[in-house]
Amino acid sequence: MLLEIKxxxxxxxxxRGTMKALHNVSLSVDKGEIVGIVGESGSGKSVTALSVLxxxxxxxxxxxxxxxxxxxxxxxxxxxxxxxxxxxxIGMVFQEPMTALHPTMRVGKQLAQVIKRHRGVSGQEAExxxxxxxxxxxxHDPELVARKYPFELSGGMRQRVVIALAMAAPPELLIxxxxxxxxxxxxxxxxxxxxxxxxxxxxxxxxxxxxxxxIVAQLCDRVAVMYAGEVVETGSTADVLRSPQHPYTxxxxxxxxxxxxxxxxxxxxxxxxxxxxxxxxxxxFASRCSRATEECRLxxxxxxxxxxxxxxxxxxxxxGSHG
Amino acid sequence: xxxxxxxQQVHKQFGKGKQLVTAVKEADLAIRRGEAFGLVGESGSGKSTIGKMLxxLESPTAGAITYLDRPLWDKGQYRSPRPGEIQIVFQDPQSSxxxxxxVKDIIVEPLHALPSAExxxxxxxxxxxSLLRRVGxxxxxxxxxxxxxxxxxxxxxxxxxxxxxxxxxxxxDEPTSALDVSVQAQVLNLLKELQKERNLTYLFISHNMxVIRYMCDRVAVMYKGHIVEVGPARPMFREPDHPYTRILLSSLPSVYEPSVPxxxxxxxxxxxxxxxxxxxxxxxxRQNACLQxxxxxxxxxxxxxxxxxRGGRAHV
Amino acid sequence: MELQxxxxxxPAKEIHPFWYKLKKNPMTLxxxxxxxxxxxxxxxxxxxxxxxxNKINVVERFQGPSAKHWFGTDEVxxxxxxxxxxxxxxxxxxxxxxxxxxGAIGTVLGTVSGYLGGKIDQIMMRIMDMILAFPTLILxxxxxxxxxxxxxxxxxxxxxxxxxxxxxLARGETLALREKLFVKAAVxxxxxxxxxxxxxIVPNVVSPIVIQVTLDIxxxxxxxxxxxxxxxxxxxxxxxxxxxxxxxxxxxxxYWWYPTFPGLALFLASGALNLIGDGIxxxxxxxxxx
Numbered sequence: 001m002l003l004e005i006k007x008x009x010x011x012x013x014x015x016r017g018t019m020k021a022l023h024n025v026s027l028s029v030d031k032g033e034i035v036g037i038v039g040e041s042g043s044g045k046s047v048t049a050l051s052v053l054x055x056x057x058x059x060x061x062x063x064x065x066x067x068x069x070x071x072x073x074x075x076x077x078x079x080x081x082x083x084x085x086x087x088x089x090i091g092m093v094f095q096e097p098m099t100a101l102h103p104t105m106r107v108g109k110q111l112a113q114v115i116k117r118h119r120g121v122s123g124q125e126a127e128x129x130x131x132x133x134x135x136x137x138x139x140h141d142p143e144l145v146a147r148k149y150p151f152e153l154s155g156g157m158r159q160r161v162v163i164a165l166a167m168a169a170p171p172e173l174l175i176x177x178x179x180x181x182x183x184x185x186x187x188x189x190x191x192x193x194x195x196x197x198x199x200x201x202x203x204x205x206x207x208x209x210x211x212x213x214x215i216v217a218q219l220c221d222r223v224a225v226m227y228a229g230e231v232v233e234t235g236s237t238a239d240v241l242r243s244p245q246h247p248y249t250x251x252x253x254x255x256x257x258x259x260x261x262x263x264x265x266x267x268x269x270x271x272x273x274x275x276x277x278x279x280x281x282x283x284x285f286a287s288r289c290s291r292a293t294e295e296c297r298l299x300x301x302x303x304x305x306x307x308x309x310x311x312x313x314x315x316x317x318x319x320g321s322h323g
Numbered sequence: 324x325x326x327x328x329x330x331q332q333v334h335k336q337f338g339k340g341k342q343l344v345t346a347v348k349e350a351d352l353a354i355r356r357g358e359a360f361g362l363v364g365e366s367g368s369g370k371s372t373i374g375k376m377l378x379x380l381e382s383p384t385a386g387a388i389t390y391l392d393r394p395l396w397d398k399g400q401y402r403s404p405r406p407g408e409i410q411i412v413f414q415d416p417q418s419s420x421x422x423x424x425x426v427k428d429i430i431v432e433p434l435h436a437l438p439s440a441e442x443x444x445x446x447x448x449x450x451x452x453s454l455l456r457r458v459g460x461x462x463x464x465x466x467x468x469x470x471x472x473x474x475x476x477x478x479x480x481x482x483x484x485x486x487x488x489x490x491x492x493x494x495x496d497e498p499t500s501a502l503d504v505s506v507q508a509q510v511l512n513l514l515k516e517l518q519k520e521r522n523l524t525y526l527f528i529s530h531n532m533x534v535i536r537y538m539c540d541r542v543a544v545m546y547k548g549h550i551v552e553v554g555p556a557r558p559m560f561r562e563p564d565h566p567y568t569r570i571l572l573s574s575l576p577s578v579y580e581p582s583v584p585x586x587x588x589x590x591x592x593x594x595x596x597x598x599x600x601x602x603x604x605x606x607x608x609r610q611n612a613c614l615q616x617x618x619x620x621x622x623x624x625x626x627x628x629x630x631x632x633r634g635g636r637a638h639v
Numbered sequence: 640m641e642l643q644x645x646x647x648x649x650p651a652k653e654i655h656p657f658w659y660k661l662k663k664n665p666m667t668l669x670x671x672x673x674x675x676x677x678x679x680x681x682x683x684x685x686x687x688x689x690x691x692x693n694k695i696n697v698v699e700r701f702q703g704p705s706a707k708h709w710f711g712t713d714e715v716x717x718x719x720x721x722x723x724x725x726x727x728x729x730x731x732x733x734x735x736x737x738x739x740x741x742g743a744i745g746t747v748l749g750t751v752s753g754y755l756g757g758k759i760d761q762i763m764m765r766i767m768d769m770i771l772a773f774p775t776l777i778l779x780x781x782x783x784x785x786x787x788x789x790x791x792x793x794x795x796x797x798x799x800x801x802x803x804x805x806x807x808l809a810r811g812e813t814l815a816l817r818e819k820l821f822v823k824a825a826v827x828x829x830x831x832x833x834x835x836x837x838x839x840i841v842p843n844v845v846s847p848i849v850i851q852v853t854l855d856i857x858x859x860x861x862x863x864x865x866x867x868x869x870x871x872x873x874x875x876x877x878x879x880x881x882x883x884x885x886x887x888x889x890x891x892x893x894y895w896w897y898p899t900f901p902g903l904a905l906f907l908a909s910g911a912l913n914l915i916g917d918g919i920x921x922x923x924x925x926x927x928x929x
Contacts, residue, residue, distance in 0.1 A: 040503035186570055216578075241578055257511060266511055266537070379826070380827060419821050421821040421842075
């Protein structure tokens with residue numbers, strides 16, 4: 001395993017009380033694998049990514065669990081060691097590319113700097129490699145783009161540059177947090193193709209965080225579905241999306257308008273996500289679940305394997321009986 | 324046909340001189356009474372600009388926009404057919420509701436543009452409460468402020484506000500794009516029910532083809548200010564005519580597609596010149612014929628597209 | 640189909656963020672405490688001291704601080720502690736009145752000018768630039784001298800000088816608000832501009848204005864005191880801090896307590912107000928903490 005998150009719990013201390021953002025989250029990513037973390041707002045998918053990157057806000061506290069990267073617990077490492085791991089071996093691509101780019105430095109120079117630092121090549125060589133890196137992310141005219149400033153580029157172009165930057169080290173793991181959400185669908189499509197290709201060619205593992213089940217279906221080998229700070233279902237993408245076992249996953253798929261009959265109402269999920277400051281004792285989804293019974297409200301289900309590699313946190317079996 | 328809104332050769336330009344940007348070019352459209360008309364396209368396609376021209380936030384540079392055969396714009400002045408007749412629901416319920424107002428004040432606000440007799444008649448507490456219940460909120464919510472609500476609830480408030488004046492025509496500008504999937508489904512259902520109950524006509528603007536397909540009777544596809552295809556929603560989504568519509572459809576990541584599909588834009592080609600088709604430089608099936616822009620032509624009854632070729636394929 | 644009713648997200652009872660942030664800001668709390676003590680003392684003045692602030696008692700003139708006269712007496716034997724207490728009401732009241740007036744007028748001018756734009760806006764901003772071009776004190780002095788030396792005129796002068804700050808602040812906020820979706824929504828409803836200004840713009844401009852007002856109270860008191868010191872403000876024997884310092888100044892070398900204690904009171908009050916203003920700015924700034 002390249003990355004292994006075990007029973008990670010994170011709390012935020014804020015003015016409105018303590019928010020339990022993550023509760024016993026476990027997740028693993030193998031070498032060369034693309035793993036999707038999918039969930040709606042407040043599901044904890046981004047907090048999970050930020051925990052791995054060590055970018056949690058100051059008011060966040062990790063209350064339990066560990067994050068093992070290549071066998072070492074990142075949470076136990078010193079500041080310098082942590083930075084060494086994160087800077088060199090883990091790359092990141094966020095939703096807004098401008099946050100990752102230096103606004104007043106030419107794109108090529110930014111890339112060359114990173115390449116120089118990580119590969120120890122000469123300045124000239126680094127600049128040549130920078131142009132090459134831009135070509136790798138399918139930028140049409142890399143020499144020209146290398147001379148431009150970030151603000152001169154379109155959103156899709158910028159995101160390509162950020163990917164090139166993230167891949168420059170080159171990392172073993174790429175964490176992408178809603179990296180395509182701000183982009184147009186046709187450009188998103190190109191970026192997804194690019195990520196898949198880079199992963200296949202270089203063996204880079206990718207954790208792709210998204211709210212879009214369609215992206216998961218097309219890009220990811222495995223997926224973890226998160227709800228209210230917990231992983232409720234995880235398995236191969238085909239298993240989870242074709243035969244979803246958790247009522248939340250099922251409901252989420254039904255709520256999509258993609259294949260719905262326009263003459264029928266969509267099967268919406270009633271209610272809203274529970275307040276994370278007052279986490280229910282039982283299953284977090286119980287209040288919105290059509291199959292919930294008394295036991296669901298009393299005890300919290302743990303992830304259990306339904307078939308090899310496919311784990312579900314639900315008291316009910318697939319048919320609604322006891323699991 | 325009973326057309327409610329008609330756009331004839333509508334142009335919209337922003338800025339001047341070197342900064343001149345044409346947002347909408349030669350747009351011809353008709354929206355029929357009682358239908359849900361979808362407007363789909365990517366950022367910069369001009370779809371939101373058309374919505375803004377209909378509710379009076381932007382004036383057309385040239386061309387005519389009529390509502391029931393009466394012009395909406397006269398010498399750069401917006402002439403509302405009747406206050407509250409055309410209303411809008413914006414994408415972001417976070418910023419479209421004044422954070423300092425109570426839900427009650429927000430919902431009744433449009434009434435202040437009405438004559439006082441009508442304002443009294445439409446602003447009764449009973450009417451307000453029943454409208455609030457209809458959109459899925461409770462009476463006790465009236466005294467709360469927007470920040471106390473979730474995104475979906477805020478959008479319900481915005482919908483109630485748009486309905487308080489009993490409009491006939493609603494512009495829905497990406498009304499569910501900021502919402503989670505499960506909440507989006509609730510809001511889409513609500514909008515559909517309301518349309519039936521109140522006999523509303525919708526202009527539904529979205530970049531999400533799945534949402535448009537589910538919500539709309541007819542659809543127009545826009546690319547860089549041009550309307551490239553107009554037709555009935557369901558057949559068009561099965562068998563799109565224009566190559567751009569096809570790319571748009573195949574780019575939408577589908578849960579039922581196990582890998583990222585191939586296809587998409589062509590590598591940008593040299594500009595085809597001033598006369599070329601607007602999609603020439605990115606079109607995967609461009610031909611020499613495309614250096615001469617195609618007319619926006621009817622291919623089947625009520626189904627038009629701006630492409631020389633049937634089904635966008637050159638070999639036909 | 641029955642529509643699912645969504646639950647309200649936030650529970651009814653919780654600490655208001657304002658108090659939460661206040662608790663985390665000790666300097667502001669200190670400022671509030673000092674101000675509270677000053678205000679309470681001045682309100683309770685008749686209970687604390689048995690002297691009359693204006694009663695002349697030449698026999699006890701220029702007495703140093705003692706058990707009887709805590710802060711000593713002045714050149715005609717009035718108890719300085721008593722005069723400071725009674726002066727608090729006047730000085731604080733004057734300060735508040737000036738900035739509230741300036742803030743209110745500035746808000747109206749700034750929002751209207753910013754929302755309507757065009758010629759009105761340009762003319763308004765030029766006038767404000769003119770006022771701002773002069774140093775505050777000099778301009779206040781000129782106004783006060785032109786209007787005639789008394790307290791009321793000094794207040795008017797200072798208020799006029801303070802207005803441009805509020806106009807600019809309100810106008811800047813208005814320009815940002817005008818682009819907000821809820822204002823555009825109101826435009827599409829056909830709401831009249833004056834109503835949009837009153838219902839949307841002004842309520843959303845108020846909090847930065849209140850911060851500025853709090854910060855300016857101390858400054859206004861100082862300006863009144865300065866004008867008083869220069870003989871352009873409150874005239875003796877009014878127990879106004881500036882006027883007291885102004886007269887007491889002459890006796891500093893022989894009777895140090897006379898100007899020192901009113902000066903200390905002025906220092907404490909304006910310092911406390913500045914701390915409070917800074918604190919409120921931090922608290923109302925959405926970017927600070929969570």
